[in-house]
Amino acid sequence: MAERSFAREVQQLLVPAGTEFRGEGILAVTKALLESGVSYVTGYQGSPISHLMDVLAEAQPILSELGVYFEPAASEAAAAAALSASVNYPVRGAVTWKSTVGTNVASDALANLASGGVTGGALIIVGEDYGEGSSIMQERTHAFAMKSQMWLLDPKPNLPAIVQAVHDGFALSEATNTPVMLELRIRSCHLHGSFVTRDNKRPGFTLKDALENPTRDVNRIVLPPASFLHEKEKLEQRWPAAVKFIQERQLNEFVEGDLDHIGIISLGGLTNNVLRALKHLDQADLFGNTRVPIYILNVAYPLVEEEVIRFCEGKRAVLMIEEGQPDYLEQNLNTILRRHGSNTAVHGKDLLPQGGDYTVTALQTGIRGFLEQHHRAAFAKPVTMAMPTVSSRKATVLDGADQAPVAAPVSAALALTPLLPPRPPGLCVGCPERPIFSSLKLVEREMGMHHVSADIGCHLFSIMPPFNLGATTMGYGLGGSSASAFAAGAQLGASKRAIAFMGDGGFWHNGLTSGIANAVFNKQGNVFVIVDNNYSAATGGQDIPSSRTINPNRSTMHAIERAVRGVGVDWVRTLTNTYDVNGMRAALKEALSAGTPGPKVIIAQSECMLNRQRREKPAKAKAIKAGERVLKERFGVDAAVCSGDHACMRVSGCPSLTLAPSGDALKPDPVASVDEHCVACGHCGEVADAAVLCPSFYKATKVNNPGRVERLRDRLRQATVGWLQGRQWRSRAERALFPMEALK
Numbered sequence: 001m002a003e004r005s006f007a008r009e010v011q012q013l014l015v016p017a018g019t020e021f022r023g024e025g026i027l028a029v030t031k032a033l034l035e036s037g038v039s040y041v042t043g044y045q046g047s048p049i050s051h052l053m054d055v056l057a058e059a060q061p062i063l064s065e066l067g068v069y070f071e072p073a074a075s076e077a078a079a080a081a082a083l084s085a086s087v088n089y090p091v092r093g094a095v096t097w098k099s100t101v102g103t104n105v106a107s108d109a110l111a112n113l114a115s116g117g118v119t120g121g122a123l124i125i126v127g128e129d130y131g132e133g134s135s136i137m138q139e140r141t142h143a144f145a146m147k148s149q150m151w152l153l154d155p156k157p158n159l160p161a162i163v164q165a166v167h168d169g170f171a172l173s174e175a176t177n178t179p180v181m182l183e184l185r186i187r188s189c190h191l192h193g194s195f196v197t198r199d200n201k202r203p204g205f206t207l208k209d210a211l212e213n214p215t216r217d218v219n220r221i222v223l224p225p226a227s228f229l230h231e232k233e234k235l236e237q238r239w240p241a242a243v244k245f246i247q248e249r250q251l252n253e254f255v256e257g258d259l260d261h262i263g264i265i266s267l268g269g270l271t272n273n274v275l276r277a278l279k280h281l282d283q284a285d286l287f288g289n290t291r292v293p294i295y296i297l298n299v300a301y302p303l304v305e306e307e308v309i310r311f312c313e314g315k316r317a318v319l320m321i322e323e324g325q326p327d328y329l330e331q332n333l334n335t336i337l338r339r340h341g342s343n344t345a346v347h348g349k350d351l352l353p354q355g356g357d358y359t360v361t362a363l364q365t366g367i368r369g370f371l372e373q374h375h376r377a378a379f380a381k382p383v384t385m386a387m388p389t390v391s392s393r394k395a396t397v398l399d400g401a402d403q404a405p406v407a408a409p410v411s412a413a414l415a416l417t418p419l420l421p422p423r424p425p426g427l428c429v430g431c432p433e434r435p436i437f438s439s440l441k442l443v444e445r446e447m448g449m450h451h452v453s454a455d456i457g458c459h460l461f462s463i464m465p466p467f468n469l470g471a472t473t474m475g476y477g478l479g480g481s482s483a484s485a486f487a488a489g490a491q492l493g494a495s496k497r498a499i500a501f502m503g504d505g506g507f508w509h510n511g512l513t514s515g516i517a518n519a520v521f522n523k524q525g526n527v528f529v530i531v532d533n534n535y536s537a538a539t540g541g542q543d544i545p546s547s548r549t550i551n552p553n554r555s556t557m558h559a560i561e562r563a564v565r566g567v568g569v570d571w572v573r574t575l576t577n578t579y580d581v582n583g584m585r586a587a588l589k590e591a592l593s594a595g596t597p598g599p600k601v602i603i604a605q606s607e608c609m610l611n612r613q614r615r616e617k618p619a620k621a622k623a624i625k626a627g628e629r630v631l632k633e634r635f636g637v638d639a640a641v642c643s644g645d646h647a648c649m650r651v652s653g654c655p656s657l658t659l660a661p662s663g664d665a666l667k668p669d670p671v672a673s674v675d676e677h678c679v680a681c682g683h684c685g686e687v688a689d690a691a692v693l694c695p696s697f698y699k700a701t702k703v704n705n706p707g708r709v710e711r712l713r714d715r716l717r718q719a720t721v722g723w724l725q726g727r728q729w730r731s732r733a734e735r736a737l738f739p740m741e742a743l744k
Contacts, residue, residue: 004051004540010059017199021159025189026052028159029125030059032166033068037201039091039120040069042079044509045539046098047135048189049127053096054540060553067202072542072554075509080106083113083179086120087220089210091203092170093122099129100139101456101476105510107144110179114148115230116220117177117238120205121170124150128183128269130324131357138355140324141183145301149234151242152301153182153251154268159193161268165298168251176241178234183300185269239302246299252307257293262374263311264367265333266321268298270358274321277363281371283378291378292371303329308336317345319370323358325349347373427461429656430613430679432578432606433531437467438651438687439584440499447592450499451486455479455511457503457538459531466653470501477506480515480528487524497592497600498526504560505536508544512563519599520568527591527600532560537608548607564601571600578606579683581690609679630704633680639663641696642671648688648697657684672696 009023013031021031029052033041041063045053056063056070063070073079079095086093097106103126113122126141145152151172155165165182173180219226246252257263266274274294278284283291295311295318297303312318320330330348337344352358352366371378427434436459444450454460454470455478463470474482479502486498502511507530519526534549536542543551545558561574571594573587584604591600623630639662649657649672660673674684685697703710 004054006051006055006058010055010062013059013062013200015197017197019197020194021197022194023192024051025159025162025184025191025193026055028163028193028195029166029184030055031197032163033094034062034066034200035163035198036121036167036170037092037203038068038094038123038170039203039205039207040082040085041094041096042071042073042082043096043125044073044076044079044098044102045536045542046102047127047129047539048186049096049098049125049184050540050542051189052125052127053542057542057553066200067206069207076102076105077109080109080113080124083109083118083122083124085207085210086118086122087113087116088215088217089120090174090205091120091207091210093120094125095123096125096127098127099134099136100141100144101129101136102126103141103144104475107148110144110150111148112222113179114150115222115227117230117233118173118179119177119220121173122179123166123169123173124179124181126181126183127189128185130185134186138324141181142300142328143326145181146328149178149238151176151178151180151299153180153298154300155182155188155298156268156271156296157185157188157191158272159191159195161298162188163195168249171249172242172245172251175245176238178238178242183269188269242302243304243306246302246304247306251299252304253294253296253298254311255288255290255294255296257291259291259375260293260314261316262370263293263295263315263318264321264370265295265297265308265311265318265329267300267323267329268296270321270323270363271296273358273360273363274367276360277367280360280364281368281378283367283371292367297329300329303332303336305336305340308333309340309342312337312342312344315344317347317370317374319351319367320346320348321352321358321363321366322348323353323356325355345374424464425461426464426653426655427458428610429654429677430609430681430683431458432533432609432681433459433462433604434653435578435581435683435686436529436531436584436604437462437469438653438683439581439588439690440469441467441651442581442585442687442691443588443592447589448496450496450592451483453479453483453498453500455482455500455502455506457506457531458533459501459503462501466650475510477502477508477510477512478514479506480511480526481518483526484518484522484524487519487522487526490525499529499592500526501529501531503538504530504532504534504546505538505544507532507560507563508546512567516564516569516599516601517567523597524599525597527588527602529588530560530564530601530603532603532605533608534605535608535611537611541608541611541614560603564603569599569601571596571598572603573601574603574605576605578604579681579686581683581686585690609681613679624704627705629706632702632704634674634678634700634702635680635682635684636674636698636700637672638696638698639671639673641694643694643696644669644671645694646672647691647693648672648684651691651693652684652687654684 009027012021013034041056043053053072060070076097083093083095085091128141129136130140153165153169155161169180169182275284275288278290320333322329327349334346347370351369353362452469452471454463454473456476460473472482480500483498483500534547536544543554543556546560547556549556561572564572575583575587587602591602594600620630656675656677658673658675659670662671688697
C-alpha cells in the first residue's frame with residue numbers, strides 16, 4: 001500500500017501526441033519511457049524516485065497493453081542485472097533506484113554491463129539524493145559513471161528537458177553501445193510543469209522476439225580475452241561515438257551574454273539555481289537571459305573537449321559549478337584547458353562551498369566573489385544594465401576596477417536560523433517500532449548496555465533520543481552482518497551478546513543471506529531483531545514478500561519465520577504485537593540469556609501505523625458520514641496524578657506525548673500531556689506500566705453516532721459529574737471565604 005495513489009494521474013499516459021501534459025516530474029519520466037518504445041522497466045524504491053516505482057506499478061495495465069514488462073526488483077543488483085536483456089538484443093530497458101546507495105549495490109552488475117556493452121538502449125534512472133534534503137551519506141553518482149565509463153546525463157530541472165533527456169539517453173546508449181545514467185535530483189523528481197507529448201510506441205523488438213530467436217555474442221561476455229578488448233573498444237570506439245552524438249544533437253547548451261571575458265560552466269541540474277542567483281545579483285532576468293555567458297552541461301560525463309575550448313576561448317576566467325567532492329569536473333576542465341595551452345583561469349571550490357547543497361544563497365555568494373575578481377563593474381553604483389536579447393549580446397565590457405563593490409545582503413535564512421527550534425528526525429506517532437526500543441531500554445536497565453548494530457530503515461531513528469541505541473549502520477540489510485565480528489565474544493569469554501536490527505525490507509533486500517545465513521554458517525550466537533511492519537515502510541509503504549495483504553500482481557504473505565528457519569535458525573520467536581512491552585522485554589531477555597548455540601532471532605510484527613491510518617481513516621470517515629456507530633480511542637494523562645517526573649517520555653519518545661501546564665498553583669512544573677495527534681496505539685500506557693511508572697495514563701473512547709441508550713447514559717454521567725463538581729467547588733469557596741470555620 002504505497003503512501004500515495006497515482007491511479008488518476010496515470011490515465012494521462014494515454015493522451016495522444018501534441019497534448020499538453022501537466023504533472024509531476026516522475027509522471028513525465030514514465031510518459032517519456034513509453035514514448036521511447038521501452039520494452040522492460042524494473043528498479044528498487046527509494047527517495048527521491050519511490051514515486052516513480054509507484055507510478056509504474058499503478059500504470060501496469062497501460063504498460064501491459066503496450067507490451068512493456070515491469071517488475072519491482074528484490075534489490076538494485078537484481079534490477080541492474082535485468083539490463084542484460086539489452087546486451088544481445090535490440091530491446092530498450094530502463095532501471096531506477098536511489099542514488100549512490102543503490103548504485104553501490106548494483107555496481108557489480110553495472111561494471112560487467114558497461115564492460116561488454118549493450119545492443120539495445122539501456123537507461124539507468126538514478127534519484128540523485130545529494131545535498132540538503134538527503135537521507136544518506138554525501139556522495140555523487142558521477143564517480144560511478146567515470147569508473148565504469150557510462151555516460152551521465154544531468155538535464156535542466158524542467159519537464160521538457162527531462163523528457164528529452166530520456167529520449168536522448170536511449171539514443172545515446174544505442175549509438176555508443178554503452179549504458180547511460182540519467183540523474184534526477186530531488187527537485188526534478190517532484191517539480192510540476194508541462195510538456196508536449198509524443199505518441200506512445202510499442203517496442204519494435206519485443207522480449208518475446210528475443211526468447212523465440214535467441215542469440216549470443218561471445219565478445220560481449222566479460223571473460224578473457226574479450227574483457228581485455230572491451231577497454232580498447234571503450235576508448236577507441238564508444239567514447240568518440242559519444243562525443244560525436246553529443247555534438248550533433250547539441251545536448252549541451254550555450255547561453256550567450258555580453259560579458260565575453262568571463263563565463264560560467266554549470267551542470268544542467270543546477271541551472272535554475274544559477275540563473276536565480278544571477279537574477280539576485282542583477283546579472284540575469286526572469287526569462288533566463290543573462291549577462292554572463294553560461295555553458296550548460298546536460299551531459300555531465302564525458303566532457304567534450306571541443307565544446308570546452310570553444311566556450312573558454314578569449315575568456316579571462318570561468319567559474320565551474322559542481323556540488324560536492326571530489327571536484328571531478330573542475331579537475332577535468334583544468335586538464336583540458338592546459339592541454340590545449342589555454343590561460344583561462346578556472347574557479348570553483350575556491351569560491352563555492354567545498355560540499356553540500358548549492359542553494360541559491362550559496363551560489364549567489366560564490367558568483368559574487370567571481371564577479372568581484374573579474375568584473376567589479378557589476379557592483380558599481382550607479383549601474384545601468386540593459387538586458388540584451390540572446391541574439392544581440394555584444395555590449396562593451398566595462399572594467400570598473402576603481403569602483404567599490406556593494407556589500408552582500410545578509411541571508412534571510414541565516415538570520416532566522418537562531419530563532420527556529422531544532423527538528424531532529426524521529427519515529428512517527430504510534431509507530432510500532434517504538435515499543436521495541438522502549439523494551440530494549442528496560443532490558444538494559446536490568447542487564448546493562450549492549451553493542452547494537454543498526455540498519456537502514458525507520459528503525460534507524462532509534463539512534464536518536466530518547467533511546468540512544470545503535471552504534472553503526474553499514475547498509476541496507478547489513479545490520480546482521482555488521483555485528484559479525486562481535487560473535488568472537490563467546491570464544492573470548494564475554495558475558496554479553498551483540499544485538500543486530502534489520503527491517504523486513506532490509507531482510508528481503510540483503511539481510512537473509514548476508515546476515516542470517518551468514519550467522520548460521522559461522523555458528524554465531526548474536527541476537528537478531530527483525531522489525532516486521534508489513535511493508536517497505538521507509539520508502540513509502542510498498543509491498544514486499546512478507547506483506548500480509550493480497551496483491552493481485554505480486555506474491556505476498558511469505559512468512560519471515562519460514563525463511564529464517566529455512567536457512568537453519570533453530571531459536572526463533574515471533575511476536576505479533578510489538579505494543580506488548582512486557583512481552584517484548586521478556587523475549588529480548590530470553591534471547592540475551594539463552595544457552596542454546598547458534599543465532600537467536602526475534603521477529604517483531606505490527607503494521608506500519610502510517611499505512612494503517614491511510615487505510616482506516618477514510619473508512620471510518622465514510623462510516624461516520626453514513627450514520628454508523630464508530631468508536632475512536634484516545635489516550636490522555638491525568639494532570640492531578642502526574643508527578644511531573646517525565647520518565648514516561650524518556651522511555652517512550654512519542655511525538656504526541658508532550659508537556660502542558662499542570663493547572664495547579666502548587667505544582668508549578670509542567671506535566672505530561674497527550675496532544676491531538678494521538679492514534680491510540682497504547683504504547684505510552686504500556687511502557688509506563690512495564691517500567692512501573694506513575695499510573696497517570698487513561699484511555700477515553702469517543703462514540704460517533706451513539707445509540708439511544710448510550711445518549712441517555714451519557715446525560716446521566718454528565719449530570720452526576722456536574723453535581724459532584726459543584727459540591728467540590730462550593731466546598732472550596734466556603735473554605736476560602738470562612739477559613740476559621742474550616743479549621744473548627
